[in-house]
Amino acid sequence: MPRVDDPGRAGMLRADLVDHLQRTGAIRDERIAEAFRVVPRHLFLPQMPLTAAYADDVVLMKRDDAGVPISSVSQPSMIALMLDQAAVRPGDHILEIGSGGYNAALLTELTGPTGSVTTVDIDPDVTTRARAALTRAGYPNVHVVQADAEYGVPQHAPYDRVVVTVTAWDIPPAWVDQLRPTGRIVVPLRLGGETRSIAFDDHHGHLESHSSILCGFVDIQGQGAHHAPDVPPPNAPIPHPTFQAHRTGTPLPAGFHIARKHYTFTVCRVGGVGF
Numbered sequence: 549m550p551r552v553d554d555p556g557r558a559g560m561l562r563a564d565l566v567d568h569l570q571r572t573g574a575i576r577d578e579r580i581a582e583a584f585r586v587v588p589r590h591l592f593l594p595q596m597p598l599t600a601a602y603a604d605d606v607v608l609m610k611r612d613d614a615g616v617p618i619s620s621v622s623q624p625s626m627i628a629l630m631l632d633q634a635a636v637r638p639g640d641h642i643l644e645i646g647s648g649g650y651n652a653a654l655l656t657e658l659t660g661p662t663g664s665v666t667t668v669d670i671d672p673d674v675t676t677r678a679r680a681a682l683t684r685a686g687y688p689n690v691h692v693v694q695a696d697a698e699y700g701v702p703q704h705a706p707y708d709r710v711v712v713t714v715t716a717w718d719i720p721p722a723w724v725d726q727l728r729p730t731g732r733i734v735v736p737l738r739l740g741g742e743t744r745s746i747a748f749d750d751h752h753g754h755l756e757s758h759s760s761i762l763c764g765f766v767d768i769q770g771q772g773a774h775h776a777p778d779v780p781p782p783n784a785p786i787p788h789p790t791f792q793a794h795r796t797g798t799p800l801p802a803g804f805h806i807a808r809k810h811y812t813f814t815v816c817r818v819g820g821v822g823f
């Protein structure tokens with residue numbers, strides 16, 4: 549029987565996890581599968597038994613004083629789907645918002661030695677833990693930054709991809725300003741009563757969604773935190789919505805718009821017809 553920390557057993561559990569993620573359709577790209585096969589998730593979850601570290605489950609790491617979850621190591625299937633949305637290429641420069649270390653290590657595998665990964669978290673406990681785990685796991689070159697991501701991380705910009713792993717209520721201008729013109733933002737947005745991970749590309753000055761997936765993440769803290777009730781959704785559910793995001797104040801045709809401080813989000817049916 550292998551020991552609990554046996555690296556051979558961890559490798560087998562990782563292979564099983566990848567098989568599961570491929571079977572369920574969360575992983576469709578062999579490069580993402582290979583990244584999951586090599587990153588030792590158990591080193592980012594040293595408190596967990598090895599089998600639990602390789603289950604397809606989110607692991608809660610911290611609650612606030614009221615008991616509300618504020619930090620976790622994300623569920624592998626959700627991470628895989630968002631990596632697919634991000635379509636990271638070798639050599640890309642990435643900003644990850646919300647740290648933990650595991651996803652930053654996967655992103656490092658995808659960018660390769662010519663790219664870079666910066667991960668930012670508002671919570672110093674999280675950045676200290678992420679930095680230590682990344683070093684332990686063999687990813688000491690990830691830039692781990694403790695800051696409110698409302699302002700991005702200008703010192704390592706511009707980025708080809710901004711991957712947000714916390715539920716946002718808006719898109720702070722810094723995320724777009726620090727993105728290359730051909731870049732992509734993948735962000736879980738709370739819009740109309742649902743949270744969707746939306747991949748946005750720049751399209752002549754506004755953002756157009758490339759894909760969207762229902763998801764759940766802890767809420768953003770800091771300047772971007774929201775304390776207002778959500779806008780009610782349109783009467784009929786929209787089966788496969790697409791989204792546009794324009795800077796708030798831009799004149800828009802009538803439709804189902806959700807205006808936030810920085811961006812106004814338009815919910816469209818596939819084909820771009822607004823509500």
Ligand SMILES: C[S@@+](CC[C@H](N)C(=O)[O-])C[C@H]1O[C@@H](n2cnc3c(N)ncnc32)[C@H](O)[C@@H]1O
Nearest residue numbers: 619621622646647648651669670697713769770
């Ligand atoms: C779901 S966890 C991140 C999971 C992580 N990416 C992983 O590899 O598993 C979300 C993180 O977002 C952080 N966060 C919340 N608001 C933030 C903000 N304004 N700026 C930066 N980080 C923030 C939380 O402290 C929390 O650690």
